[in-house]
Amino acid sequence: MSVILDCNSIDISELKENLTMEYKNDNAGIELLLAHLNIEDIISAVEILYPCEESSPGASFGDGLSQEDMDENEETADSLTLEGTPVLDSVRYGAVSHLLSFVNLISNTPPASLKHLTEEIGVLLNKTDMAIKEGRYRIDVDVFLFPWKLTYRSPGSGHVPKGSFGKVHLAQDTKTRKRMACKLIPLEHFRPADVEIQARFRHENIAELYGALLWDRTIHLFMEAGEGGSVLEKLESCGPMREFEIIWVTKQVLRGLEYLHSHNIIHHDIKPSNIVLMSAKAVLVDFGLTVQMTEDQYTPRDLRGTEMYMSPEVVLCRGHNTKADIYSLGTTIIHMQTGSPPWVRRYPRSAYPSYLYIIHKLAPPLEDIAEDCSVTMRSFLERALEKNPRLRSSAAELLRDEAINPPREDQPRCWSLDSALGEGSHPLLRQHSQLPDTTQDSSLYSCEDSAHVRSLYVDLGALAGYYNIVRGPPSSEYG
Numbered sequence: 501m502s503v504i505l506d507c508n509s510i511d512i513s514e515l516k517e518n519l520t521m522e523y524k525n526d527n528a529g530i531e532l533l534l535a536h537l538n539i540e541d542i543i544s545a546v547e548i549l550y551p552c553e554e555s556s557p558g559a560s561f562g563d564g565l566s567q568e569d570m571d572e573n574e575e576t577a578d579s580l581t582l583e584g585t586p587v588l589d590s591v592r593y594g595a596v597s598h599l600l601s602f603v604n605l606i607s608n609t610p611p612a613s614l615k616h617l618t619e620e621i622g623v624l625l626n627k628t629d630m631a632i633k634e635g636r637y638r639i640d641v642d643v644f645l646f647p648w649k650l651t652y653r654s655p656g657s658g659h660v661p662k663g664s665f666g667k668v669h670l671a672q673d674t675k676t677r678k679r680m681a682c683k684l685i686p687l688e689h690f691r692p693a694d695v696e697i698q699a700r701f702r703h704e705n706i707a708e709l710y711g712a713l714l715w716d717r718t719i720h721l722f723m724e725a726g727e728g729g730s731v732l733e734k735l736e737s738c739g740p741m742r743e744f745e746i747i748w749v750t751k752q753v754l755r756g757l758e759y760l761h762s763h764n765i766i767h768h769d770i771k772p773s774n775i776v777l778m779s780a781k782a783v784l785v786d787f788g789l790t791v792q793m794t795e796d797q798y799t800p801r802d803l804r805g806t807e808m809y810m811s812p813e814v815v816l817c818r819g820h821n822t823k824a825d826i827y828s829l830g831t832t833i834i835h836m837q838t839g840s841p842p843w844v845r846r847y848p849r850s851a852y853p854s855y856l857y858i859i860h861k862l863a864p865p866l867e868d869i870a871e872d873c874s875v876t877m878r879s880f881l882e883r884a885l886e887k888n889p890r891l892r893s894s895a896a897e898l899l900r901d902e903a904i905n906p907p908r909e910d911q912p913r914c915w916s917l918d919s920a921l922g923e924g925s926h927p928l929l930r931q932h933s934q935l936p937d938t939t940q941d942s943s944l945y946s947c948e949d950s951a952h953v954r955s956l957y958v959d960l961g962a963l964a965g966y967y968n969i970v971r972g973p974p975s976s977e978y979g
Contacts, residue, residue: 707723
């Protein structure tokens, strides 16, 4: 620091001599210098050169800014801080509490404050597989996003339509090669509820959330990848599922529901598109409508769920509990059996645009159960679709049901591409070895080719890794 001194009060030659002395150590030098200086003279000199002017009424350090501007700046500064640490300036690793604080701050921050961001901001929970570089996790540089295209081909149709649980892409970290799902939500449509339950509650059958970041006015939610696609996509590409497949999926879903319900959480939207298939398990996704009850039942202000899968008590809007998810699972099983949601075949959409009245008056849809349904599975469905929620079985009770616990020799086995790759004689492996390297048509095989192929969930990430089907950076317009 430079200091201007009063030459009349201080002997300049003496000061110069002292300042140019070479001291054996810094502390001794400072002490000796202070001993030769008159501090009062220094203060007096500073007061003469920089007189303190009395502040006029209303004057402040922020001169030139209106009071409204200052208040707005103060409010914005507060909203851009997470537990005393700036968070809206980079991407960083954090705990669940940091992630939840981040998404709440994003929701409460005025959009104008987020409009001109030049870098990604966010919190990542996965420190092992997501490599942050100097506070950056750049889309299409540090992580690639690929259009989500399944390898099923629907007989007589083109590509499988995308799932209904959001604009989801297959993501891959460029350093660790970790494959993930990335759900893109426009900032104006984002709600903390989209993240909260999935971040706070961890279970094998709930898609694990890896982190969230904001870029280009879009929230990117990174989570565990269900590279086999959703149950809905499988149904639309290969038709009705066989009972051993249905048993396997149902048991996976019930495990996830048992965990959620033990914490008084209602998912509110159990349906084929919200059940995602992986190599060795199925997981629940889309928690935007999820509610954690604080009382014995939840009374909503609006309808929550998807019409054809709603329980009668949800339609009635007078209060419901976790048993509503069990009814929705029952309707989902009917969809897996027949390839169509309940009610639709008997009451076409063209004649009945809304099914709410039908559900209220005619539930449960036992007539829609598949004709070839086994006796044990029909009994299971009757328990799950019981109209009176008090009499309806819980997830824990249904997990012990005979229908989903067949004899060991009849245990369901669902193939994944990872297991198929280990069997060199498998027809799928021979078929893929002759495929052209292209991304134009990701429908790699027909469901009519073999019985094994019809029941196969294809791991798209494994395909990309083993056969290099996806090449180059993704398109700027995601499919």
